[in-house]
Amino acid sequence: MKIVETFATTRGLAAGIVGLVPTMGYLHEGHLSLVTRARRRVDTVVVSLFVNPLQFGPGEDLERYPRDIERDAALAADAGADVLFAPGVDEMYPEPPVTRVTVDPLGEGLCGRTRPGHFTGVATVVAKLFAGIGPDAAWFGRKDAQQLAIVRRLAADLSFPVTVHGGPIVRAADGLALSSRNLYLSGEERRAALALSRGLMEAADAVAGGETDGPRLEAMVRAVAGEESRVDLEYAELTDAASVTRLHRVDRPSFLAVAARVGRTRLIDNVHFDPRPGGGYEPDRGVRLVGRGMLQGGA
Numbered sequence: 001m002k003i004v005e006t007f008a009t010t011r012g013l014a015a016g017i018v019g020l021v022p023t024m025g026y027l028h029e030g031h032l033s034l035v036t037r038a039r040r041r042v043d044t045v046v047v048s049l050f051v052n053p054l055q056f057g058p059g060e061d062l063e064r065y066p067r068d069i070e071r072d073a074a075l076a077a078d079a080g081a082d083v084l085f086a087p088g089v090d091e092m093y094p095e096p097p098v099t100r101v102t103v104d105p106l107g108e109g110l111c112g113r114t115r116p117g118h119f120t121g122v123a124t125v126v127a128k129l130f131a132g133i134g135p136d137a138a139w140f141g142r143k144d145a146q147q148l149a150i151v152r153r154l155a156a157d158l159s160f161p162v163t164v165h166g167g168p169i170v171r172a173a174d175g176l177a178l179s180s181r182n183l184y185l186s187g188e189e190r191r192a193a194l195a196l197s198r199g200l201m202e203a204a205d206a207v208a209g210g211e212t213d214g215p216r217l218e219a220m221v222r223a224v225a226g227e228e229s230r231v232d233l234e235y236a237e238l239t240d241a242a243s244v245t246r247l248h249r250v251d252r253p254s255f256l257a258v259a260a261r262v263g264r265t266r267l268i269d270n271v272h273f274d275p276r277p278g279g280g281y282e283p284d285r286g287v288r289l290v291g292r293g294m295l296q297g298g299a
């Protein structure tokens with residue numbers, strides 16, 4: 001695997017069908033599951049690693065975001081990446097960008113309410129990666145469900161010839177959705193954070209049993225999160241998976257999304273609901289790690 005810092009070198013190494021997995025680094029099995037998926041489908045797998053200042057707000061964790069390129073390089077190579085594109089800020093933004101990509105109204109709800117400008121930062125850097133690398137396909141995690149909807153829409157609206165794929169949420173064995181930010185959690189906070197996935201799994205059970213009422217599903221998540229004093233819930237919302245608008249009933253592809261602060265750490269999680277062929281809705285609970293590096297459920 002080659003480690004490169006410029007768009008031009010990345011393009012030079014991109015042979016055949018090219019797949020891109022954009023990340024902010026500090027890779028875990030969630031990222032690596034996307035690399036594995038890309039590896040099965042394309043000739044050249046490019047993993048990008050860039051902690052994008054444009055998507056962090058004032059007072060957020062840009063400076064303390066974990067960084068370890070040697071560790072990331074070893075993990076990406078192991079998972080089958082061909083190129084690790086790790087640009088500096090000067091390569092990504094030779095000048096502060098005055099051209100920005102805004103995907104309103106998909107970026108206004110959910111996390112957009114407390115992170116103004118965040119999704120414009122995400123959409124702008126993704127558009128730059130698509131334009132600068134020219135991948136045929138790109139893989140994003142359903143962990144960031146709002147982001148995935150935004151990326152799909154930006155690719156369609158701006159006519160990027162990129163097929164956008166979503167991958168299931170990878171969870172630790174106890175249910176916690178993997179995130180580079182989990183590193184910030186103390187032992188007590190990590191235990192408390194499990195209330196989020198527990199609440200979502202309860203709601204998933206209810207949907208599997210035929211429940212479709214949005215407010216009742218949201219209330220289940222709120223009740224479980226409310227049992228943990230360390231969990232400060234920001235939202236629990238049933239959301240249309242394409243338009244990212246509030247839904248009152250599970251009657252189309254949708255997700256139940258949560259965001260919460262646990263101590264100083266902001267966490268998000270969700271469960272997707274897709275129509276079943278025979279009627280009803282299938283919850284996608286993600287996949288759980290069963291041991292170090294072993295994925296269960298076909299990630």
Ligand code: AMP
Pocket residue numbers: 022023024025029030031033034139140141142143144167168169170171177178179180
């Ligand atoms: P990040 O480095 O957090 O920006 O994430 C890079 C990509 O990995 C995004 O498409 C995320 O949605 C995806 N991702 C992060 N965590 C997970 C996870 N636990 N399961 C699946 N995908 C994930």
